[in-house]
């Protein structure tokens with residue numbers, strides 16, 4: 001599913017945080033969004049998801065203007081969002097967290113099986129409460145829950161933030177595989193520049209709410225990104 005921001009400005013109250021951003025992630029493509037804390041990355045993602053309404057500009061999914069659609073209507077069209085902070089229901093087990101999303105879907109049980117293939121680490125944790133999982137395990141569960149909705153566009157906000165270094169690699173590999181799938185469009189906000197560039201085919205650097213640098217992903221881009229972020 002193609003995601004497009006056209007001249008999007010968005011903020012909170014009277015403050016505009018993101019200014020006139022235009023950016024397209026083509027169907028099946030994978031883009032990363034990098035920038036310092038407070039640059040406006042999460043704010044832009046919230047406009048894509050429908051949690052914030054832009055003060056000007058438009059958001060399009062597969063060329064449909066969804067700027068005024070609620071998040072649930074965008075989810076029905078194939079948008080999946082994994083917010084910051086490994087969000088799950090802590091009192092519920094891993095299985096219950098997955099079932100909550102799967103129940104009511106014709107392919108529910110099959111989908112749960114599929115995501116457990118993607119995240120084998122969760123298989124042994126099905127009866128454990130999500131609140132007792134490690135940060136890395138909870139992040140895998142958060143991504144798995146979103147995948148159960150069969151998104152065609154996956155938006156991930158700093159999935160490796162606050163995760164122990166030894167588990168970061170595991171999460172990175174899963175995201176790289178998802179970005180590689182071809183039938184899933186990925187927009188990734190990530191602080192680990194090396195990983196973001198390996199996992200995605202284009203990058204955008206955002207500073208003070210404006211895109212200051214864009215280019216093709218891949219390891220060769222690391223110096224350009226670091227230079228853009230050092231400004």
Ligand SMILES: Nc1ncnc2c1ncn2[C@@H]1O[C@H](COP(=O)(O)OP(=O)(O)OP(=O)(O)O)[C@@H](O)[C@H]1O
Nearest residue numbers: 012013015017035036037038039040041042043044
């Ligand atoms: N709910 C809010 N109300 C008011 N201002 C906010 C709100 N959320 C974020 N901001 C402000 O908007 C600006 C951009 O924040 P945003 O969270 O989009 O940045 P970010 O690039 O995602 O940074 P981080 O890496 O810290 O998540 C910051 O100045 C922040 O203080």
